[in-house]
Amino acid sequence: MADGFGPTMPAGSRGGTTAAVRGTGRFERPEPVRVLVVDDHELFRRGLEIVLQTEEDIEVVGEAGDGAEAVEKAADLLPDIVLMDVRMPRRGGIEACTAIKEVAPSAKIVMLTISDEEADLYDAIKAGATGYLLKEISTDEVCAAIRAVADGQSQISPSMAAKLLTEFKSMIQRTDESKLVPAPRLTDRELEVLKLVATGMNNRDIAKELFISENTVKNHVRNILEKLQLHSRMEAVVYAMREKILEIR
Structure with missing residues (x-):
């Protein structure tokens, strides 16, 4: 074709x-x-x-x-x-x-x-x-x-990733803070990884950006999902933006 x-x-x-x-x-x-x-x-x-x-x-x-x-x-x-x-x-x-x-x-x-x-x-x-x-x-x-x-x-x-982040930001502004519940605490490194995941980076690119191995990135992502009790990277980003665990300007 x-x-x-x-x-x-x-x-x-x-x-x-x-x-x-x-x-x-x-x-x-x-x-x-x-x-x-x-x-x-x-x-x-x-x-x-x-x-x-x-x-x-x-x-x-x-x-x-x-x-x-x-x-x-x-x-x-x-x-x-x-x-x-x-x-x-x-x-x-x-x-x-x-x-x-x-x-x-x-x-x-x-x-x-x-x-x-x-x-x-x-x-x-x-x-x-x-x-x-x-x-x-x-x-x-x-x-x-x-x-x-x-x-x-x-x-x-990539063009849709930018729109997704815009939607995340709008979602935060619409969120009623009184309904938020305490979120599991992520380490500083896990937050770094999550922020890069939110920009659309894959594991290989995140590893290069943070000067760590790709396996280490995978372990961080797995730990993030376990802590947040979620099943996918996208769900983790949506959750983190909603709960104000991270901000993307």
Whole structure:
């Protein structure tokens, strides 16, 4: 398929059970990442499927044309990643995101859309999406994002990251302070890591910025999530902004 995407998203770092293949830039996995492709445009779905199937470590296990079908397929196939559009007939991607998390809790959902609306971005994250990518990105970047999300990273197009931070700031201003509850205390280093996560940095870039190892960054992120009793990096940033644990000006 000719790229219906254009450049921009930084690729996430990889870790966990993956291992770099010397000189190839690829990562070996025990099993390929199983992907469900959801989009109401059949030509786009089929083109994306063709591209993804050329990747040895990615397997397209199914496709759906709307959110309602996506929920059914997710329950049946239990994919690792659901790559889904936001606006679709019958049932939109954001509504489907919430339902998919119920029937396939282990599935990670990445929105791949033309919508650059702040409301869609924020609602997608609240509904449980782990990534939000614009369709202008390249096919190589889509593949990199799938691998990164499968390895525990959150992925978001840079232009949308800026809008997300703006929404965080507005959310703080709207928050009724009388309803806030004491938050678990994070260490100074954990706060540093969380602030960099909030800017959209991946683990590798955070490690370079703080002059620490990538494994140390992963440990800090894991500790942050455990302390806040959350499941993803994006949830941690939203929580921290809401509770005024950190400020981004």
